[in-house]
Amino acid sequence: MELRIFTEPQQGASYDTLLTVAKATEDLGFDAFFRSDHYLAMGSADGLPGPTDAWITLAGLARETSRIRLGTLMTAGTFRLPGVLAIQVAQVDRMSGGRVELGLGAGWFEEEHKAYGIPFPKEKFARLEEQLAIVTGLWDTPVGDTFSYDGTHYRLTDSPALPKPVNGRVPVLIGGHGATRTPRLAARYADEFNIPFASVEDTERQFGRVRAAAETQGRGPDELVYSNALVVCVGRNDAEVARRAAAIGREVDELKTNGLAGSPAEVVDKIGQYAAVGSSRIYLQILDLSDLDHLELISAEVQSRLG
Numbered sequence: 361m362e363l364r365i366f367t368e369p370q371q372g373a374s375y376d377t378l379l380t381v382a383k384a385t386e387d388l389g390f391d392a393f394f395r396s397d398h399y400l401a402m403g404s405a406d407g408l409p410g411p412t413d414a415w416i417t418l419a420g421l422a423r424e425t426s427r428i429r430l431g432t433l434m435t436a437g438t439f440r441l442p443g444v445l446a447i448q449v450a451q452v453d454r455m456s457g458g459r460v461e462l463g464l465g466a467g468w469f470e471e472e473h474k475a476y477g478i479p480f481p482k483e484k485f486a487r488l489e490e491q492l493a494i495v496t497g498l499w500d501t502p503v504g505d506t507f508s509y510d511g512t513h514y515r516l517t518d519s520p521a522l523p524k525p526v527n528g529r530v531p532v533l534i535g536g537h538g539a540t541r542t543p544r545l546a547a548r549y550a551d552e553f554n555i556p557f558a559s560v561e562d563t564e565r566q567f568g569r570v571r572a573a574a575e576t577q578g579r580g581p582d583e584l585v586y587s588n589a590l591v592v593c594v595g596r597n598d599a600e601v602a603r604r605a606a607a608i609g610r611e612v613d614e615l616k617t618n619g620l621a622g623s624p625a626e627v628v629d630k631i632g633q634y635a636a637v638g639s640s641r642i643y644l645q646i647l648d649l650s651d652l653d654h655l656e657l658i659s660a661e662v663q664s665r666l667g
Contacts, residue, residue: 361631361635361641361642361666361667362641362642363390363391363641363642363658363666364390364392364393364641364642364644365382365392365393365394365643365655366395366396366433366589366645366646367381367393367396367645367649368396368398369395369396369398369411369417369649370396370398370399370402371402371403371647372405372406374412375412375417377650378417378649379424380649380652381393381649381652381655382421382424382428382430383424383425384652384655385428385655386426386427388655388656388658388659389659389663390428391428391641392428392429392430392431392461393421393428393430394430394431394461394643395414395418396414396433396434397414397436397439398411398436398472399411399472399476399478400469400472400475400476402469403609404609414435415432415435415448415449418432418452419451419452419455421456422453422455422456422460423455423456425459426457427459429459429460429461430459430460431460431462431463431533432461433533433535433643434464434533435465436465436467437464437467437487437488438479438487439467442491443498443514443516443519445491446495446498446499449530450499450523450524450525450530453525453526454523454526457526458525458527460530461530461531461533461551462495462532463534463535463554464488464532464534465488465535465536466484466485466488467480468484485541486512487513487514488545490509490511490513490514492545492548492549493509493549494516495532496529496532496549497509497521498521499521499524499525499529499530501519501521503522505521506519507521531552532550533551533552533553533554533587534550534552534553535554535555536555536556537555537556537562537566539566539569540569543569543570543572544573544576544577546570546574546584547573547576547577547579548577551584551585552584552585552641553570553585553586554587554588554589554643555589556588557618557619560633560634560636563634563638563639564637567638567639570586571584585640585641586638586639586640586641587639587640587641587642587643588639588641588642589642589643589645590642590644591615591621592619592620592627592645592646593605593608593612593619593620593621594620594621594627594657594661594662595622595623595657596623596624596657596661597623601622601623604648604651604654607648607651608647619645620644624658624661627658627662628662628665631662631666
């Protein structure tokens with residue numbers, strides 16, 4: 361089981377804060393540092409000092425880390441043209457020496473689009489399908505050839521399809537709870553399928569749908585990595601768990617039901633339940649980015665027990 365650190369900077373984090381967490385992620389032996397792609401805080405958070413752009417952040421971290429993988433859960437398809445996104449991601453991948461992964465989703469948070477003047481199209485899923493075809497098509501085009509695409513939402517003509525990622529293409533993550541279209545897209549384009557904030561039972565059901573869709577697409581179901589994103593709140597004792605839950609405005613019982621919370625032993629046991637239904641990678645949603653002791657505890661008492 362791989363553990364990755366997943367942050368939500370729109371809730372309030374500077375680049376320096378993210379750099380500190382990314383370096384701790386690397387030093388403590390976690391596999392990767394991922395971040396959300398949002399421009400507006402949610403809930404009661406003030407979002408200060410203001411949003412940071414996901415791919416600008418990852419470009420900086422690419423030069424200031426050396427081992428961990430870097431990526432997004434999920435880049436909003438509404439934020440970037442697919443040809444431009446393919447260039448941005450390939451460039452950051454080269455800046456990192458080939459350590460980048462792209463989580464790409466349709467986009468959903470209408471308020472942030474209104475706040476920053478970003479068009480919010482009614483039909484987002486069809487756009488996402490075209491974006492996936494374009495981004496992967498650009499990367500897969502041999503050097504010296506050109507790429508063209510004539511879709512409903514996007515048209516590319518004789519693109520040189522450059523630059524290329526270090527290893528030919530960047531791993532693509534697709535995720536969500538949708539019962540039909542999401543598994544179909546994952547089966548066609550994804551290297552990894554991620555289900556966010558889901559119970560063990562819902563995870564097993566959705567993984568089954570993706571595996572069935574992969575077979576329909578002529579892929580082996582085991583060609584994909586299957587993963588979860590879950591909020592985490594670990595403490596050495598009940599008081600520490602309660603303190604960390606309060607710091608992120610959550611209740612302990614709710615966190616234990618909907619995420620990974622409690623003692624290290626409790627969290628290891630819950631992770632084991634996800635592993636039993638096919639998950640091999642957990643993105644630990646860290647909401648209090650100032651609490652580096654939390655990361656140290658997870659590394660020492662949870663990650664170490666998972667081998």
